[in-house]
Amino acid sequence: MAIRCWRKSVMVLLGAVTLLFSGLVCSAADKPPPGSEWSELQRRYRGVFVLSAPRESRKVALTFDDVPDPRFTPQVLDVLNTKHVRATFFVVGTRMLKHPDLLKRIDRDGHDIGNHSYSHPDFSRIPLDKVQQQIIRSEEIVEKLVGFKPKLVRPPYGEIRPAQLDWAKQQGYTVVNWDVDSRDWRQLTADEVFRNVTSAVRPGSVILMHAGGGEGQNLLGTVQALPRIIDWLRNHHYEPVPLTELLDVRENREDSTNLFPPFGLP
Numbered sequence: 001m002a003i004r005c006w007r008k009s010v011m012v013l014l015g016a017v018t019l020l021f022s023g024l025v026c027s028a029a030d031k032p033p034p035g036s037e038w039s040e041l042q043r044r045y046r047g048v049f050v051l052s053a054p055r056e057s058r059k060v061a062l063t064f065d066d067v068p069d070p071r072f073t074p075q076v077l078d079v080l081n082t083k084h085v086r087a088t089f090f091v092v093g094t095r096m097l098k099h100p101d102l103l104k105r106i107d108r109d110g111h112d113i114g115n116h117s118y119s120h121p122d123f124s125r126i127p128l129d130k131v132q133q134q135i136i137r138s139e140e141i142v143e144k145l146v147g148f149k150p151k152l153v154r155p156p157y158g159e160i161r162p163a164q165l166d167w168a169k170q171q172g173y174t175v176v177n178w179d180v181d182s183r184d185w186r187q188l189t190a191d192e193v194f195r196n197v198t199s200a201v202r203p204g205s206v207i208l209m210h211a212g213g214g215e216g217q218n219l220l221g222t223v224q225a226l227p228r229i230i231d232w233l234r235n236h237h238y239e240p241v242p243l244t245e246l247l248d249v250r251e252n253r254e255d256s257t258n259l260f261p262p263f264g265l266p
Contacts, residue, residue: 049165051206068103072219076226085230148254150251154176
């Protein structure tokens with residue numbers, strides 16, 4: 001009986017360790033690729049929640065999250081400048097406060113600026129009023145530093161709930177996730193980042209990359225892969241453009257007039 005109890009205890013302990021390990025691996029930053037849930041939100045919130053643009057155009061958008069970051073953002077900006085490409089940067093409020101000159105450079109270099117929250121929480125885990133505070137607080141910093149309120153919003157980890165999208169729609173935001181994940185936040189090599197993008201890109205794609213990371217996170221693979229990705233896109237007749245051009249929307253939320261009528265589903 002004692003042996004059986006001991007075995008049972010070991011099995012329970014191993015099960016607990018397995019669950020704990022699984023929880024660590026499946027962290028908030030390690031979300032599955034966009035699936036039916038995101039597609040349904042895009043259908044339901046047409047023109048408000050976006051994964052990609054119509055597939056008729058061979059334009060695509062390079063987007064960079066978690067900026068500004070003095071380690072990697074300047075390097076990404078240098079590559080884009082050399083390649084004459086305009087992209088979209090989703091900015092975090094706490095990082096803008098620490099590195100305002102980098103935000104101003106993003107704007108000065110002609111790139112789109114989108115809102116990526118004030119302190120990068122998972123929106124699906126906090127109430128609506130906290131989400132509103134996250135977006136508005138970050139928006140106020142952008143307005144103070146570069147003079148406008150971003151229309152584009154990307155929720156951290158891509159997580160957002162219908163009630164939050166209802167509010168975003170009322171306020172004139174466009175919430176943009178992605179349909180191509182470079183998975184560069186995993187600190188991949190340049191070859192891996194390159195393959196993840198080029199194997200999944202399609203006309204109208206929104207490509208997720210990062211130009212900022214957490215403490216100790218290494219995004220050199222992104223920096224090294226970026227010029228190769230741009231060359232590959234052009235060689236395959238894709239045109240990298242900022243999100244405002246891809247989606248035909250204004251950068252400033254206070255100018256709510258779209259450049260063209262809302263697009264249909266891809």
